[in-house]
Amino acid sequence: MTSTALTGVDVPSGASTPAALAASTRGLRKTYGHTVAVDHVDLDVPEGSVLGMLGPNGSGKTTTIRMLLGLVRPTAGKVELLGQPMPDGAGHALPDVGALVESPGFHPFLSGRDNLLRMAAAEPRLATSDIPGAVDTSLERVGLSGAARRRYRGYSLGMKQRLGLAGALLVPRRMVVLDEPTNGLDPAGTREVRTIIGELNASGVTVLVSSHLLAEVEATCTHVAVLHSGSVVAQGELAELLESGSPALMVSTPDGPDAVDALRQGRIPARLTPEGVRVDLTATTPPDAIAALVHAGVRIQEARRARTGLEDLFARLTQQEPEGEVGS
Numbered sequence: 001m002t003s004t005a006l007t008g009v010d011v012p013s014g015a016s017t018p019a020a021l022a023a024s025t026r027g028l029r030k031t032y033g034h035t036v037a038v039d040h041v042d043l044d045v046p047e048g049s050v051l052g053m054l055g056p057n058g059s060g061k062t063t064t065i066r067m068l069l070g071l072v073r074p075t076a077g078k079v080e081l082l083g084q085p086m087p088d089g090a091g092h093a094l095p096d097v098g099a100l101v102e103s104p105g106f107h108p109f110l111s112g113r114d115n116l117l118r119m120a121a122a123e124p125r126l127a128t129s130d131i132p133g134a135v136d137t138s139l140e141r142v143g144l145s146g147a148a149r150r151r152y153r154g155y156s157l158g159m160k161q162r163l164g165l166a167g168a169l170l171v172p173r174r175m176v177v178l179d180e181p182t183n184g185l186d187p188a189g190t191r192e193v194r195t196i197i198g199e200l201n202a203s204g205v206t207v208l209v210s211s212h213l214l215a216e217v218e219a220t221c222t223h224v225a226v227l228h229s230g231s232v233v234a235q236g237e238l239a240e241l242l243e244s245g246s247p248a249l250m251v252s253t254p255d256g257p258d259a260v261d262a263l264r265q266g267r268i269p270a271r272l273t274p275e276g277v278r279v280d281l282t283a284t285t286p287p288d289a290i291a292a293l294v295h296a297g298v299r300i301q302e303a304r305r306a307r308t309g310l311e312d313l314f315a316r317l318t319q320q321e322p323e324g325e326v327g328s
């Protein structure tokens with residue numbers, strides 16, 4: 001599987017054959033007046049992957065997802081979804097794609113179940129006689145059976161999310177696109193969504209999911225694309241991105257400059273950072289580096305593996321955000 005490293009992390013590109021793509025964009029751009037929402041986005045969603053789209057608030061995740069689904073027409077660039085050019089091929093591609101995007105347009109005075117019945121009636125793959133069964137199965141799957149006959153208007157944000165997810169799962173799909181599916185869910189709801197994503201993946205469905213938490217992406221995704229200011233700054237296999245960058249040890253010590261001197265005298269590359277002394281482990285091991293420090297009389301408070309690759313990139317991007325974490 002190939003992986004791409006654009007800015008921020010260095011990932012070796014694999015020599016293997018590129019995977020078939022369930023969706024892709026090339027040179028994708030969307031402007032609203034003077035606002036550039038998405039710019040030069042080349043996104044690859046490999047078939048059978050769970051691709052997590054990560055990015056700070058306003059980085060262009062939702063706009064990209066909307067263009068993939070043909071809900072918004074790009075200003076420039078190309079979109080392909082299940083082999084169909086979008087938005088023109090929407091009629092062919094969309095029946096195979098389940099989507100949970102913002103404002104799914106549920107009716108406030110209808111129950112959750114009645115809303116799903118209306119949605120199911122518009123599914124070209126569902127025979128009329130199969131609709132009630134499909135709706136009830138879907139409600140059960142997202143844990144909403146108990147509240148199915150309550151009005152949508154009274155639903156909590158988490159219940160609305162569950163209903164949107166139920167809509168995406170009404171019929172078997174080749175691809176499922178979920179924009180912030182855990183938004184508003186409690187920890188149990190978040191775990192259920194993870195389980196559903198895992199089940200979809202196990203049955204060969206491609207999943208594209210946006211999330212604001214790296215930990216969540218780590219738990220559910222096989223691939224990741226990081227967006228920042230409308231552009232993809234890194235994408236590829238999650239494991240490769242996490243492992244990219246040089247292995248390093250972060251040492252907390254009150255004797256930072258002495259520690260760096262001692263290590264460099266021992267020909268171990270090291271530098272002082274705001275988090276502590278970062279020791280390059282390319283040519284040494286943690287025990288040898290720590291032994292060199294102890295031998296030089298350096299006091300060590302803590303030594304731990306430094307963040308690498310994606311974690312590092314992600315931390316740098318999110319530190320630029322006032323909230324301290326990437327947004328929804």
Ligand SMILES: Nc1ncnc2c1ncn2[C@@H]1O[C@H](COP(=O)(O)OP(=O)(O)OP(=O)(O)O)[C@@H](O)[C@H]1O
Pocket residue numbers: 032035036037038055056057058059060061062063064327328
């Ligand atoms: N319909 C619109 N009209 C004007 N500007 C828009 C519109 N939709 C998006 N934008 C702008 O485009 C940029 C990208 O927005 P988008 O919603 O795609 O980002 P996002 O990564 O999904 O953000 P969030 O996590 O906050 O939902 C933002 O600056 C946003 O204000």
